[in-house]
Amino acid sequence: MSSLNASLAVALSGLAAEQGALAATTNNVANVNTPGYSRQVPVLVANDPIVEDPLTFGTGVTLQSIQSVRDPILESQIQQETQTQGQLGALVSALSETQTNFSSTTGDIGTEISNFFAAVSQLSTSPADLSLRQNVLTAAGNVASAFNTAANNLTAQQGSLNQGVEQTVGQINQLTAQIAQLNGQISNLQNAGESAGTFVDQRTQLIDQLSALVDVSVIPSNNTLALTTDNGTALVDGQQSFQLFTQANASGVQEIYSQGSDITSSIVSGQLGGMLVARDQQIPAIQTQLDTLAAGFANAVNTVQTNGYDLTGTVDQNGNPVKSTNDLFTPPPAGITGAAASLSVAMTDPSLLAASSDGTAGSNGNAEALYALQNQAVVAGQSPGDYYSGIVFNVGNAAANATASQSASSLVLQQLNDQRSSVSGVSLDEEAANMMQYQQAYAASAQVITAINDMMYAAINMTTLTG
Amino acid sequence: MRINPNPLPDLLSALEQTQQQVNTDQEQIASGQTVSVPSDDPAAAAMLVQNADQTAEADQYSRSIESIQGEMQNADSTMSSVVTILQRAISVGTEGANGTNNASDRQAIVSELQGIQSQLVSLANLCYQGSYVFAGTATQAAPYVLNADGSVSYVGNDHTNQIAVGDNLNVQANLPGSQLFSSSGNDVFQAIQDLITSLQTDTNISGAVTEVSSAYNYFDQQSVFYGNALNQVNTQATYLNSETAQLAQQQSNLAATNLPQAITNLESSETADQATLEVISQSQQNNLFSYLSR
Numbered sequence: 001m002s003s004l005n006a007s008l009a010v011a012l013s014g015l016a017a018e019q020g021a022l023a024a025t026t027n028n029v030a031n032v033n034t035p036g037y038s039r040q041v042p043v044l045v046a047n048d049p050i051v052e053d054p055l056t057f058g059t060g061v062t063l064q065s066i067q068s069v070r071d072p073i074l075e076s077q078i079q080q081e082t083q084t085q086g087q088l089g090a091l092v093s094a095l096s097e098t099q100t101n102f103s104s105t106t107g108d109i110g111t112e113i114s115n116f117f118a119a120v121s122q123l124s125t126s127p128a129d130l131s132l133r134q135n136v137l138t139a140a141g142n143v144a145s146a147f148n149t150a151a152n153n154l155t156a157q158q159g160s161l162n163q164g165v166e167q168t169v170g171q172i173n174q175l176t177a178q179i180a181q182l183n184g185q186i187s188n189l190q191n192a193g194e195s196a197g198t199f200v201d202q203r204t205q206l207i208d209q210l211s212a213l214v215d216v217s218v219i220p221s222n223n224t225l226a227l228t229t230d231n232g233t234a235l236v237d238g239q240q241s242f243q244l245f246t247q248a249n250a251s252g253v254q255e256i257y258s259q260g261s262d263i264t265s266s267i268v269s270g271q272l273g274g275m276l277v278a279r280d281q282q283i284p285a286i287q288t289q290l291d292t293l294a295a296g297f298a299n300a301v302n303t304v305q306t307n308g309y310d311l312t313g314t315v316d317q318n319g320n321p322v323k324s325t326n327d328l329f330t331p332p333p334a335g336i337t338g339a340a341a342s343l344s345v346a347m348t349d350p351s352l353l354a355a356s357s358d359g360t361a362g363s364n365g366n367a368e369a370l371y372a373l374q375n376q377a378v379v380a381g382q383s384p385g386d387y388y389s390g391i392v393f394n395v396g397n398a399a400a401n402a403t404a405s406q407s408a409s410s411l412v413l414q415q416l417n418d419q420r421s422s423v424s425g426v427s428l429d430e431e432a433a434n435m436m437q438y439q440q441a442y443a444a445s446a447q448v449i450t451a452i453n454d455m456m457y458a459a460i461n462m463t464t465l466t467g
Numbered sequence: 468m469r470i471n472p473n474p475l476p477d478l479l480s481a482l483e484q485t486q487q488q489v490n491t492d493q494e495q496i497a498s499g500q501t502v503s504v505p506s507d508d509p510a511a512a513a514m515l516v517q518n519a520d521q522t523a524e525a526d527q528y529s530r531s532i533e534s535i536q537g538e539m540q541n542a543d544s545t546m547s548s549v550v551t552i553l554q555r556a557i558s559v560g561t562e563g564a565n566g567t568n569n570a571s572d573r574q575a576i577v578s579e580l581q582g583i584q585s586q587l588v589s590l591a592n593l594c595y596q597g598s599y600v601f602a603g604t605a606t607q608a609a610p611y612v613l614n615a616d617g618s619v620s621y622v623g624n625d626h627t628n629q630i631a632v633g634d635n636l637n638v639q640a641n642l643p644g645s646q647l648f649s650s651s652g653n654d655v656f657q658a659i660q661d662l663i664t665s666l667q668t669d670t671n672i673s674g675a676v677t678e679v680s681s682a683y684n685y686f687d688q689q690s691v692f693y694g695n696a697l698n699q700v701n702t703q704a705t706y707l708n709s710e711t712a713q714l715a716q717q718q719s720n721l722a723a724t725n726l727p728q729a730i731t732n733l734e735s736s737e738t739a740d741q742a743t744l745e746v747i748s749q750s751q752q753n754n755l756f757s758y759l760s761r
Contacts, residue, residue, distance in 0.1 A: 096506070103504045110516045111523075118527040125534035125630055125640070128598065128607065362598055362606025364628045364640075371631055374524070385520040393513035396505025403506060414480060418471045427472030432755035 004459070006050075006057070008452050013060030014445035017044055020063035022438040028426045036205030038068040038424035040197055068197035071423045075204055076218060078420060079211040081413045083269040086212040088406035090164075090274025091282070095399035097157055098283060101150045102392045109290075110388040112146040113297065115139050117374040123355055124367035128311065133350035140301075140328055144343040147294045151341035154283050154290075161279040162254045166246050168213055168272045169256060172235075173243045175210045179203055179227065180241035187223040187238070210235075214270035231266040233258045253279070282398060289391045290340035291332075296379030296387070298329035298343060304373060308354030308366025321359025326352045478747045485740040492733035495724045502722040511721045518721065522714045528632050529707045532700045535630055535640050538595045539697050542641075545593050545600075546690035549648075549655075552590070553683040556583050556659055560676040563666050573666045580663050581617070587655060588613045591648045601644035604628060610644045611656070617663065619656035621649045632703045642692045653685035 021042035031037040043066070047059040105111060119139040123132040182203040189196040207227070210216050215230040227236040234242045244263075246254040255264045256272075264280075267273050305328045314322045330346045332339035347353065357365025379387040471477075495501050505512035562568075563576040591601055591611045598606035602623030610623030625645045629637040648655050658679040665675035 096504070099505045102512075105515075105519060111519065114520050114523040118523055118530075121527045121531055121631060122534065124628075125531050126596070126598070127628075356604070358604055358624070358626050360604040360606070360624065360626070362602065362628070363604035363626060364630070365604075365626075368629055368631060368637070375634065385517060389513040389516035389520075392505050392516050393509045396507075396509030396512045399504070399506035400509055410480070414477060418474075418477060421473055422469050422471040425472045427469075428754040428756055430472070432759060436759070 004452055004456055006059075008449065010058065010060035011445050011448040011452065013047065013062065014448070015442060017042075017061040017063045018438045018442040018445065020066070022435065022442070024066045025431050025434045025438065029428065029431050032426045032428060032431075036201050036208070037426065038070045038197065038201050038204075039426045040066045040068050042066050065195055066197065067195065068200060069424050070200075070204070071420065072220075074416065074420050074423065078413065078416045079207060079216060079218065081409060081416055082208055082211040083215050083273075084409045085406070085413055086214075086271040087269040087274040087277070088402055088409055090271045091278055091402045092399070092406050094157065094161060094275065094278035095282060095395070095402055098154065098278075098286065099395045099399050101153050102395050107142075107146060109143070109146045109150060109293070110385060110392070112139070112143045113384050113388065114374075116143050117371055120367055120371045123353075124364040124371060127355040127364040127367055128361040130350055133311075133353045133355070136353055137328075137345060137347060137350050140345045140347075143297070144329065144345055147290065147340040147343045151287065151290055151294075151338075154287050155341070158253075158279050158283055161275050161283075162252070164275050165254045165256070165272065165279070168275065169244045169246050172210065172213050172272070173241075175206055175213070176227065176235045176241040176243070179206050179210070180236050180239050182206070183224045183236065184239040190223045210270075212271060214272045215268055216270070229263070229266065230268060231263075233263050233266065286391065286395060287340070288337075289387075289394070291336045291338065293340070293379050293384065293387050293391065294343045295332035295336040295339035297373075297384050298332050298339070300373050300376070300378035301370065302327040302329055302331060304366065304370045305354050308369070309356040309359040309363075310354045311351035311356075311361055313359070313361075315359075324352065324354035326354075328353070474750065475747075478743065478750065482740070482743045482747065485736060485743050488736040489733065489740050492729060492736050496726065496729045496733060499724050500722050501724055508722075515718065515721055518714055518718045522711060522718070524634070525707050525711045525714065529704060529711075531630055532632050532704045532707070535638075536697070536700060538600060538640070539693050539700070541593060541595050542600050543693035543697060545590050546693055549587065549590050550683075550687060550690065552583055552586055553655060553679070553686065556580060556662070557676060557679050557683060559583075560662050560666075560672070560679055563662075564672040564676055570669075573669065577663050577666050580659055580666070584617070584619070584656065584659050584663070585613060587648070587659070588619055591644055599623070600641060601647060603641070603643035603645065611648070618660055619649070621645055632700055633707070636703065638696055638699055638703075639692075640696070642689065647686065647689050647692075650685060650689070653682045655679070655682045655686055658682040 021044065024040045024042045028039050043064045045062050045064045047062055049056045049058050051057075102108065116136070116139040119132070119136045123129070123136050126132055182199055186196040186199045186203065189199065203225075207216060207218065210227070214235075216235065217228050217230055217232075219226040219228065221238075224238045225236075226234070226238065228234050235244075236242070242258060245257045247257055249255050255262050256267065257263065264276065267276055305326070306324050308324060309321050310324045310326070316322050327346045330342070330344045333342065355367035355370075356363035357369070374385065375383050377383060382390065494503070502508050502511050502515065559576050559579055563573055568576075588611045592609040593600045594609070599608065599610055600606075602608065602610035604626040605623045608622060610621055612620050612622060614620060621644055623644055625643045627643065628640045630640045631637050649657070658675070658681075662672070662675040662679055665672045
């Protein structure tokens, strides 16, 4: 047999539950613009009924928990795409800087090589003319400094990427430490059976940030989670975070270490991955191409130069003219590495330029041979100009591809974020509707209490009347 | 189906894109170039490098032609002078062969021929901008030396210079004196020297005149070299002008902004930008809370 007091308790449970539910809505509205916040929904459960044979009475409602609404699969997709996005972002910004070396049409390597051959061709029309000879030496100097400038710019860019790697590693360490700390708080709350929604949101937000920097795999375990890089280097395990370290190798390149082992080559995505690709692959590839061009060009010019006769009229003991022994360019290093950075003109005296093919001052045969190099396959099977245009294509193509992939990845990420927002985002319309709903239910429960109160009063008065 | 309650980030990213497009269009109009960095169009950027290379080559070929034209024109007009002088030598020689001449008449003719000889030497030693044109490649010294005995010796060589005036097109820039004035068997100096000797000794004068004629004929044939070479380089200069124009056209096709097209693009991207701004300003002005009143 149910009592009025029992009904009062049921009505009170309604008041409490609706109040709690309203608190969830209030919190949702308050966090409508909080990044990474997942909307919370109250979980209302009917209390166990009391059976008084043959009747069964309900005993009201309990607000069991307030749950954050999130889709873990979507979140892991977002983290994946954020890694790609971070990698491409770093790559695009590095390559955009790189390609400025190949954008100009004045003072760039291609123009200076072309100017050099023009000066040689002009010399061939008047091979003994000292001012034309000087022009050839000046043009050769300009070729050398165009190579030097481009090579030095690339090296400087590697240097700033090196710094970027160090800074990024610092940020990664900070984030992993914070995540480990949150892991502790979350498992404490969850072990105590409490909702850790807000902390989980914060942790998700930090993992997103971490994903922008480096490749991250999330391994959830009981009440906590572990983070590793894609190839398994531990970053966070429960409340323990594992710091990464940078250390310069013999050539000054910052390598990344985790617990004593070099993991540089295993990092493939995130901003760090992008910087490493630019620093260790893309830029060195361009440097090698520049070195190949510089060495091929300088060697070919020197070979022709030492096959001709200069203006000095040097003769052997029989009175026959002697071929030049002076190089125009300082010979490039044997392994070609560094050829572009070190290219320089070895000749200062214009009369030493070998324009003659027969020893007379008026012969231009060797100047013509030098000029002919312009269209000869002297650099890796290509003419110097064609090889240079190939470099421009490669650099431009790498930058264009990275930019295109970045925009594609942005679209994917945007779509994933939309999806996350459609699952977890706070809708003010929805909250307004919920608020009305809770408000009305609260009012109804209150009304029930008033009614019970009236009934109690009636019961008490009834006793008085009969007494 | 729950929809994304906050479309603002999407709208902002759309706005970013439309503004980016407006910037790109404006930049292309302002700079007149569609390819300002290689990644704008890598293939076009590479072709522009080659185009610049070819343009520079064509310009240089034109400059080389200008440089050698002066020398060739000088040489060519020297050829005409030499022809005139040799004709005069033949004519006075023929006069000298006339049996009615006495010794003093012949002596007068000899004097004139000696004058002709030294004129010829001077013409054959044509020096253009410090180099001797008919010396082969030994251009630093006068190739013909008039000896005390009246004979003339050649100290030049028989080498020639080739000048590139086009891709795979070279012209021979000089004809050595040894193939022009003093070719063995048709040596004009020797022929005139022989004529002088014949007149002085009054022996076989008409034979000596024939020798001069044959040397003259040979010279006349050889002397067309400069005229031909000039024609060749002039034709090439015309070709180079049209090639340069064509390269400029190609360059413009590759990278120049098509203005009407670009302006249309700009207008449409500005419209898109405006529309996006409009959408953002209109969106999310209301939600259910606005309608709840107590």
